[in-house]
Amino acid sequence: MALVVQKYGGTSVGDAERIRAVADHVARTRAGGDDVVVVVSAMGKFTDDLIRLADDVSPTRPPRELDMLLTAGERISMALVSMALAARDVESASFTGSQAGIITDTDHTRAKILEMRPDRIREALDDGLVPVVAGFQGVSTDRDITTLGRGGSDVTAVALAAALGADVCEIYTDVTGVFSADPRVVPKARRLAKVSFDEMLEIAATGGRVLMLRSVEFARRHHVPLHVRSSFTWEPGTWIVEEDATMEDAVVSAVTDDTSEAKVTVGGVPDRPGIAAHLFRALADRSINVDMIVQNTGANGLTDISFTVAKTDLDAARDACTTVKDEIGAAEVSTDDDIGRVTIVGAGMKSSPGVTALMFETLSTNGINIEMISTSSIRISCVVRADRVADAVRHLHTAFGLDAA
């Protein structure tokens, strides 16, 4: 008998029919002899509806009140799931984040979990109930309701799985797992049966949309095996587990793409110590997250520094650079929001020479120019023109032998 945490996202509880399907699956899991803890998100677009309503009511939205508003969504879905379980003779009880003992800091709208005290969840399990827990929410050390920010329901599920010592945390969503590439870009993309935490982190960081970086990091740190699967087909999906000796490392597991970033270049900078520090401090002070950074010094002693930021941060980044331009003696600041990034990820890359060469050759053969390069031990990312990203992904997917038969 195992203990399974099952997390259902917004589309999985999107309407009455989906909620009944979820209850059927929980009942099946229970009938199979396993103990289940359910974690739910708000129904489908309910959160968006609430935000629209708030926009109508007030231009001002204090974070504490925004959290109070948004946490209504999970209350509704958890109560409905619990009712549907009752109709299937599965005894259950729903719990808010606060009742489930999810203690956070006071950073409203993006709180971090400080401590898990799931005493009531343990009691419910001991009493033979299926606890149904509100995802995304907690209670702060100031006794206020908080939310965990984007991907927060996954974090709730992983944190509960860790605290309860669950055997697996199942993340139910509207796709059947993690794929070797975005199937909308690469029709021949394959579902991966198993990936390591390290690979999943790189996939999530470079454009994989299934899991947020944060919940994968949390799961890795707490050794919680994840199983990403579909609440529409219920077929087995992708396991995300610790790398072990028995795992045969694929040289390349996945090719990801991301066109959400833009490039900023600060050109003609004197090559003096402290210049980069000055520039990136100015960006950090504006809370701008910088992703890739490339610096090249030419023969004339002048340096070009390029970096990428989220397109939504581009204006702020340009302002920051323009402000410090004279202080650092730069010649010019230019921006480019017509770029994209293509990335290959694979734990086997570490021990396989020639991967980098094959990637560059594949892009070159297909006339795709590489504008920036960034690497980790299990990842290589290249910035290319935005309109060549899909081509690049397809060619790399084929070149690294990932195409489905």
Added chain:
Amino acid sequence: MALVVQKYGGTSVGDAERIRAVADHVARTRAGGDDVVVVVSAMGKFTDDLIRLADDVSPTRPPRELDMLLTAGERISMALVSMALAARDVESASFTGSQAGIITDTDHTRAKILEMRPDRIREALDDGLVPVVAGFQGVSTDRDITTLGRGGSDVTAVALAAALGADVCEIYTDVTGVFSADPRVVPKARRLAKVSFDEMLEIAATGGRVLMLRSVEFARRHHVPLHVRSSFTWEPGTWIVEEDATMEDAVVSAVTDDTSEAKVTVGGVPDRPGIAAHLFRALADRSINVDMIVQNTGANGLTDISFTVAKTDLDAARDACTTVKDEIGAAEVSTDDDIGRVTIVGAGMKSSPGVTALMFETLSTNGINIEMISTSSIRISCVVRADRVADAVRHLHTAFGLDAA
């Protein structure tokens, strides 16, 4: 500087525009120098929407989960009201029933308040904030979320006003106060500037729709002056206060009507001790509330017992009577759901002889037959044919001098 509890019902926070109007009024009240605690209901028909959703999801609705579901409604409105206050530079913070220290028993969907511990509300007031509290909800001694049943938001407001020693509890609604009769029935009905708790209790019990009996009783017991008024016109409404020497008692303050009940007659019962006890025990065992009771013994030593119940309880009442019919030796059980009740209420009635006679004469003159009579020291109710109720109300309103000029 006074402390005012302002309770806004479902229509008062029915949409974004109404919520902004509420925030304007709270800001005005604060600007006038008073401290304000706001209590809100769920927005308009939101609760009905949730119940419809629950019906779609599951035929089974455990009361604990139903309470969890329904309390989402007040969370939404309180957060929105608090945001709208922020936009008006009024500092506020919203609190759930649990955070406001409303401790109830464990009787889900109709919990009773056991204790008020509004420490956080007091702190918020001390900090100069406007606390915005969820009506209708509390937390049980088992740490579960409960709801207070029909009219629960009014109860929340009155209980908070009592616990905080507020100067007045203002109940905002979609009518401008308590009227001398239902204005839809009597176009010449007048708004009452002031009524006593006792009168209001009788009005609420006999068909006045503005306030629930329960919150009036609570206010009377805790000496909380109520002020019922409109959140659409914001004009002064009706004060409900303790009777005092300076209050000039109207002989009759209001005429109410009610067609929600039906009559059951158990006929031809031997006039023996214990018969009525046996009959009404059978009704009580089925949780049927009996309102008026009339018993008449004829010359033949046989008794007819008639009583009224809510129409929704009629089938259950008929069953109960039929079941005990033989045991009590009754000849027959008949029912009549075509009745209505007309009532006159007035604290001055106690010291004014002739009120009863004038009521009966007025009905008689207009050809309205009286089928049952029930009285208290400040009320007389008559059961008449349902289709004569409106007529009866209008004639009595005129006869007792209540018509607006």
